[in-house]
Amino acid sequence: MPKIKVLIVDDSAFMRKLINDFLSEHPSIDVIGTARNGEDALKKISALKPDVVTMDIEMPVMDGLEALQIIMKEHPVPVLMLSSTTQLGAENTMLAISYGAIDFITKPSGPISLDLIKVKEELIEKVISASKANLAEIMKKTTYAKSTIPSTKECSKIERKGQSLRPAQKSHANGKKIICIGTSTGGPRALQEVVTKLPKDLDAAVFVVQHMPAGFTKSLAARLDSLSECRVKEAEDGEIAEKGTIYIAPGGYHLLVKEAGARLKIELSTSIPPKSGHRPSVDIMFQSISTLSGYTKIAVIMTGMGADGSQGLIELKNSGDVTAIAESEATSIVYGMPKAAIATNLVDEVEDVDKIAETILQYV
Known part of the structure; x- marks a missing residue:
């Protein structure tokens, strides 16, 4: 059975290495490359054709939200976001899902190396799940226009x-x-x-x-x-x-x-x-x-x-x-x-x- 080909996108070299190490331990996953921002990711996706992309939201040059919209238009592939636990991070995550992301993993909030170990199993499980996702249905429901997510007070x-x-x-x-x-x-x-x-x-x-x-x-x-x-x-x-x-x-x-x-x-x-x-x-x-x-x-x-x-x-x-x-x-x-x-x-x-x-x- 062919392995799941994964591209890791993150501006932190430490995070790229850590995620790579975690995913590479699983016998069904093959990390085929990494990218340091959204612009780099678009080139790597086109060249390497991964089965799943893990992507940070906050990155220089081109952030994850902008890259995600282009990916879903030009090179549709299941994308798993890495999100911070701040209010803005949560709102951006909901926006990413509306743009076509399959799911998300919360990024470390404490001592970075220790905290990420807690989500290792979840990361592997969600990459495997993303590889089997119904991409055609995701594309039907995806929105590309930028929008803002209102605060709870504004909702009323x-x-x-x-x-x-x-x-x-x-x-x-x-x-x-x-x-x-x-x-x-x-x-x-x-x-x-x-x-x-x-x-x-x-x-x-x-x-x-x-x-x-x-x-x-x-x-x-x-x-x-x-x-x-x-x-x-x-x-x-x-x-x-x-x-x-x-x-x-x-x-x-x-x-x-x-x-x-x-x-x-x-x-x-x-x-x-x-x-x-x-x-x-x-x-x-x-x-x-x-x-x-x-x-x-x-x-x-x-x-x-x-x-x-x-x-x-x-x-x-x-x-x-x-x-x-x-x-x-x-x-x-x-x-x-x-x-x-x-x-x-x-x-x-x-x-x-x-x-x-x-x-x-x-x-x-």
């Missing part, structure tokens, strides 16, 4: 751009409803496709687990909020859930949904260990929702590597009135999580990502 002032879909039929017209969504690699694009089509008078709260580290989920929520009719926010511990609001689990915290009288309350937990390496975990969120009685539940699993959500789906289905929706292979950036969910034989609907909002609304 922006005119909502989402177009509501109205279902042809409504099931479960009476009773209490919950929508829960799990996603990972490729998730920000999939979430944008779905939540921007939900109407502001949605008769349910929506709970979302997107695999992301702390600091990045807030920027994701702000971006989605600026594009959606529904309010989109990062979930807070102890808050009461409101219909028509989409709550995104903060990176580093499990999101649990509990009953508080006749209403629902969000609990965020760090005391529960990561599940299959994830906190937040889709399984943990689904399991907490499975304990709620008297609710019609719609569970959605979209693009992502691994199998998070499948065990939780089994518990949800055993708990009562649940409709399960999985994203199709055709539109999944990585068909891991939806495939695992479908393998349980408990999924009711398999839909392309652009049809998922419409399908949700048929059951709300």
Whole structure:
């Protein structure tokens, strides 16, 4: 089986060497070259034709964002960004994903050599995942025009751009409803496709687990909020859930949904260990929702590597009135999580990502 050819792009010689050493240890990965800025990267991509590119965002001459846009136009290839954990770094990462990046790795924040060792396994896993990504679907959803990501305060002032879909039929017209969504690699694009089509008078709260580290989920929520009719926010511990609001689990915290009288309350937990390496975990969120009685539940699993959500789906289905929706292979950036969910034989609907909002609304 041919090795995955990787080009490393970073202005730091130390980082280039460290990433090279990490990736070269894996028998399936072949580092075929390095580049010190975006301009250098474009020449190397054209000449070497890598399967995956890892790229820093902040570089001299040509930064990662500018280079990424040109790459996706002229030499489309899966790109994995290296991002800082600052607010600007998180916002630039969301922008990079909208420009076509597959995923990202957070850069070291402490003693550089020690801190990067912590992300070694994640780096290797994401390079392998990126090599299998659905590039044709990424190209369909990619935007090239430069834009800015609004701050959370600015989001409330922006005119909502989402177009509501109205279902042809409504099931479960009476009773209490919950929508829960799990996603990972490729998730920000999939979430944008779905939540921007939900109407502001949605008769349910929506709970979302997107695999992301702390600091990045807030920027994701702000971006989605600026594009959606529904309010989109990062979930807070102890808050009461409101219909028509989409709550995104903060990176580093499990999101649990509990009953508080006749209403629902969000609990965020760090005391529960990561599940299959994830906190937040889709399984943990689904399991907490499975304990709620008297609710019609719609569970959605979209693009992502691994199998998070499948065990939780089994518990949800055993708990009562649940409709399960999985994203199709055709539109999944990585068909891991939806495939695992479908393998349980408990999924009711398999839909392309652009049809998922419409399908949700048929059951709300």
